[in-house]
Amino acid sequence: MTTDTTAPPHISGRQRLILLVLLGAGFMLSVDFSILNVALPNVGAGVGLGLAGLPWVTSAYALPAAGFTLLFGRMADLFGRRRLFLSGVVLLTGASLLGGFATTPEMLLTARVLQGFATAMATPASLSLLTSTFTEGAIRDRVLGLNGALLSGGFTVGALVGGALVSLLSWRAAFFINVPVAVVILLVTPSLIKESSVPDRVKLDLPGAVTGTGGLLAVIYAVIEKNIPSAVVGVLLLAAFWMIELRSPAPLAPVRILKRPTVKWGNYAGFVVFTMETAMIFLITLYLQNVLGFSPLITGLIFGVPGLAAVAAGVIAGRSIGRFGSRKVLTVGLAVQGLATLPLVFLGADRMALAVLLPALFIGFFGHVTSIVAYTVTGTSGLANEEQGLATGLTSMTQQVAITVGIPILSSVAATQSVELTGIRFALSVDVAVTLVSVVFIWFGLRPRGERRTAGAAVPVSKEADEELAASSG
Template sequence: MMRPDRRATAALILLCAAVFLDSMDLSLMGVALPAIGADLALPEGTLQWLMSGYAVAYGGFLLLGGRLADLLGRRRMFLASLAVFAAASLAGGLLSDGPLLVATRVVKGVAAALTAPAALSLITTTFAEGPRRNRALGVYALAGATGYSAGLIASGLLTEVSWRLVFFLPVPVALLVLAAAPRVIPAGRATGPRTGFDTAGAGAVTGGVLLLVYALTETSWPAGAAALALLGAFVAIERHRRNPLVPLDVLRSRRLASANLAALAWACATIGWQFAAVLYLQGVLGYSALDTGLGIVPMGLAIVVTANLAGRLIGRWGLRRTAALGLLVQGAGILLFLRTGTSSGYATVLLPALIVHGVGNGLSFPSLNIAAVSSLPDDRQGLASGLVTSAVQIGAGIGVALLAAVMAVPASALDGYRAAFLTAGSFSLLGAVIAYLGLRTRAEPAAAEPATTAPTSTRA
């Protein structure tokens, strides 16, 4: 029989593998889009929704996913949604019709929205609050932080062979997790009362998020007005419902609200910037898909190394200072891309910016995740993880849509990219201010143990 500490470690590895897949799938399309468009003769609008359809569905359904994890059981939701994710990945690799490809991406986004909160809450309810939980959360955050960069790298490598491999890649990993998870992840029990689902609230917030990102993508004022109306209706519904999807009292926590706002700004900055940077590398500098993937490798390595050190810095400096510093450094890396031109050298211009961005990214992402989930008790961990992951995914959708709109304004393509880099850097600096001012309402974790080394116990 497996020892409890080994079982906990194995469970953490499987849960991190799942969130790695969720994050990676957000970026897998980025480098492959030109090849997909050329092979299937797809219009630009369809190609754009291969990315944004996943992010929008992911962000829009996360709050519902967190609630379902609490009500129906975390392991049950984790396994069921991961199975749907694998099936949609397989279908996407076999299809050649543009709208059907977009549909598989949307289904995968919904499945990821149900998987991530269940996985995160399984970690937080397995590990007791303190250094061990922080360490496990740090490993989990590392998996999410590196997943996006790994997706960009893998996309470049696989597209050189066939863009269909980009769709197939998650399938074997998901199947391995599904086979092993029932043996090491505790079954647990549903923690929420059987009070039913807030269908009206879920519909309002999901529709509002979908329309908001669509409005930014298509520059549609009617869609924007409808989005605001739905989000306003969501607040009204939650105020008057006995068992709301999101109890509005949790938003009175300054720490929780600040962590989620900073996470939204973090995603607007880093994911929006990476979207623009990939287009710049291929469109202006003429990089191939393989060149782009390999060029991003140093940034991914910087994220991995720094995220492994983040726990020690959190213990020494506290979450507030670590998160704010990380966002400032990340913003500096983004703003260094303002030096780029039509023939920028990789070693002298691009590489320093990529490494600086990766260092800041690796510091800020674990800090914001730990701050968010530590703001609510164990019986609301599904809600806490759903809120912060939703903030990241909604930020991703907003960041990509907004930077795409910004790039289209200037007369020259290079000026458009620079405007996008400046906008993304501003989001990162805004996140730093929010983190520094808002994450100081509760005692910081003790410095007794580092938070992001390999775990000896568990997390959610």
């Protein structure tokens, strides 16, 4: 892929409005997610949900959001992206109203499941509308940079204002806040965004959908609940899914796409980006509150200020990809995320540790947001327009799965130590090691196929061999 950096990319007025609607939808989802996390204790108390059941407020959302994203991403290609996007927003509106008016745990958890389905529908459809509206190159890179910046900003804003909003109004505001935004999106979208073209003969790979979605749900549930039988079932279903996709005449996820280095390594990078950073935030939250004794409000500010500052990384990343290529930006961003976590391994029980923690968070969040943009560009580049729903479904699924499993995995690592601070340090050490080793894997995995090593030198092979990875090197 070559990029013209001599002239600034032009975005029409209509495209700007489309951008506003689609980015606004993503921002709304991320704000709502983080606000609800802050409000969890109040939510549980409001509907009579005990402490033991409180994690299911999150898990009830996470399971469908992660397990069905790939399926809905492909359905967006087959049945229309705008149609699926609007259906997701409609479902989100109804689920939010149900959650806001919930009086029992059953009503609340039902609302959370429906919100998860709505996210699985709307997120890949919205992202594929973005990638198909803006052609591959400098414009799309910058658009995805803005998308990454706003998603990160949404999580941060939600964490910052969540406590104040819930305190001033009610935990129900965490559900109601996105309803007016969703209504505006529903009113504006039909006249602004055209429906995507769909194949003449639409056929859904039902066996692939059942085994793929079932396998993901089983594996995610196994990680959350530490359930070995569920893990075995999940692995078997995913193995069956792979075999079905190899033989299906109309596969849900064509293996030729799954094997593309940009798709394979881009999504692997996204998985590492989100599992490690999500777990780090959770571990440092425990450190700030249980070791240093800070309140939830102060903890939110400690994360929020560097988080807001790092939103600028999304804009910078989009421009940098056009200049240096997504491979370089992705590996550098992920390396920065990992190296910024390294000083946290040595934090002590004195509040003077904030002098190290705050700069490390700022630098780490900057690398994190940069990596998000770069892995999204990598995972969606070099594919035909009719495959963008699948590509964005994969990248969205990667994000949802990673966010869901990151905390349980590294929490289990931390629990191997008897002293809490020692466990946090050990888990953060694993975080750093996994991140930095992955940087090496990703760098070589995304190396253009047009070069091979012969006697210590890079030797060109053929233009055809290089085309598969041209997008990954910018």
